Amino acid sequence: MAGTVERPVRHGMLTKRSISKSKTTFNAKFQDRWFVLTDKTLTYHTPNGHTEKGRISVDCIRCCELVEEKTFNRPRLFQVVYSDKEKLRALYLQGETKQAQDEWIQCIRLVSEKSCPERMLRHFHSGAYIKKKWSCCHKTEKHYDSGCENTYVCDRIADYAMDARRASIEQESRRASNAEQQRNTIKRKLSLQNMMNTLKLDRSDKADSPAQAKSNGSDVNTLSETREESEEVFSEGELSDDEGGSFKTKHSLDSSGNSPRY
Incomplete structure (x- = not known):
């Protein structure tokens, strides 16, 4: 995009192998070049930095790896x-x-992966394609993306996957441990509740026994008192002959219905 400001990342001198178009590239020369890396491009210039000799867009970089x-x-x-x-x-x-x-x-990996992470290569050749074969694995097909070694991206993805699996296993283990702890807690609570219920029943039984005995005793006393009262009333109701006669005389009525006066 026009007007986009490129942020410089690194610059310095590197020795570059010249890109040869010939079939035999082993004799390609190495030349000193001044490199400038921004968040958009990787460019190289003459050693004095005045003339640009090549330019690579960061979006086009697929990997940055070591060479044997x-x-x-x-x-x-x-x-x-x-x-x-x-x-x-x-x-x-x-x-x-x-x-x-x-x-x-590190700098080239940083800007390239940030720019196009989905297009980074997963494999690379640690050698060069020389005399129609790779010097590292001797394969004859000139395919950079089917290399004999993993790129740092592939290794990191594998590490992430392993870390994810490990984290998943640990999480599942913690989950199982928490579930077991919860079950044990519930069991302890139930056991404690059962124990408390048993203690309450025992206390209730012990408390009810004296009350029942007292109640039974009071009932017996009440019955006894009732009998005594009945006896007293009966005894008061039984009068002697003298008392009966006197009582009859005293409480007898005359023909008019009035009590006689003595």
């Missing part, structure tokens, strides 16, 4: 595999130091 030292008999080699007119090509680079090599690889 024996491939070109050079240390600190790495490669940038990119898409050029729907064909994959490799740019072979050499860092000035091991630290510079590692930093360049």
Whole structure:
């Protein structure tokens, strides 16, 4: 997009293997170039930085991986595999130091994966296609995407998958452990409840026995008192002959219905 500002990521000197169009590419030369990496492009220039010699869009980068030292008999080699007119090509680079090599690889991986993560390669060749075969695995098909080794993306996906499986197993284990703890808690609560119910029943039985005995005793006493009262009433109702006569005399009525006066 026009007007888009490119943010610089890294720049420095790298030794680049020249891209040769000939069938025999083993004799390709290495040249020093000034590289500039932004969040949009990877460009290389003449050593003084004045003339641009090549440009690769970050969207076209498919992987950035190490290269075996024996491939070109050079240390600190790495490669940038990119898409050029729907064909994959490799740019072979050499860092000035091991630290510079590692930093360049990390920076290129960062911007390329952020730009097009779904198009990053899962496999690569750690060698070069020389004399119609790969120096690393000796395959004759020139396919960069069917390499003999996993890219860092593939390894990381495998690590993520393993971590996900491990996390899933741990989560399932924690879930089972929590369920077991809940079951044990419920069992303990039920056992405690049963124990409390048993204690309540025992206390109720013990409390009811004296009350029942007392109730029974009071009933007996009440019955006894009732009998005594009946006896007393009966005894008061039984009068002697003298008392009966006197009672009759005293309480007898005259013919008019009035009590006689003495």
